[in-house]
Amino acid sequence: MNAADAALPRSFFERDALAVAPELLGKVLVRRAPEGTRAGRIVEVEAYRGEDDPASHAFRGPTPRTRTMFGPAGHLYVYFSYGMHWCANVVCAPPGQAAAVLIRALEPIEGVEAMTAARPGARRPVDVANGPAKLCEALGITGVDDGADLVVGDRAIQVLDDGTPAPDAPGVGPRVGISVAVDHPWRWFDAGSPFVSRAPARSAVTRA
């Protein structure tokens, strides 16, 4: 984290989630706390849209749980999954539309020791934040952080641009863990990063 690191403007998020998602690769998700700062570079994301996306929590209109998704862009949408995990999204789209980008994996870059300590189950360094629930545990993100404004950092959680460009040719593929709309290639990841939640498709790799 350097002084030159800049928060992304609201306008960055007020666009189609399909446009925002790949551009989020390379950005930094930061959590500041009295005990120290924890941060990771975003290496994997998935886009979820609104009424035209059956896999999206916003598909059936606003509910108490998804109200953040229907709110202003640039906020954090955190939901509880499988009775034990938290997952974090960045709310996108112009006002009036509901969409979000799920952060699926991070490369730990600051407060690595604290992140690792927060994940006793991680066997290897790459396992600390290579999954949507894992990164929330590593950064200490829970339901109380739902609604945090990532642009102004009102709750010490932000998405920063440290000058690192998004990958020129990111990996693309279907979203993970869904049972509908499985044909949409709305998952993007840094194909060269060992910190993604799943390795690139084996079929696409030519063996020497």
Add this chain to the structure above:
DNA sequence: CTTTGGATCGTCT
């Protein structure tokens, strides 16, 4: 290496 099943509970039908 891949596959399978258990954990665990809020949310929406």
Add this chain to the structure above:
DNA sequence: GACGATCCAAAGG
């Protein structure tokens, strides 16, 4: 009452 935008350990090849 069923089902997850998951993770992990254990069992099978």
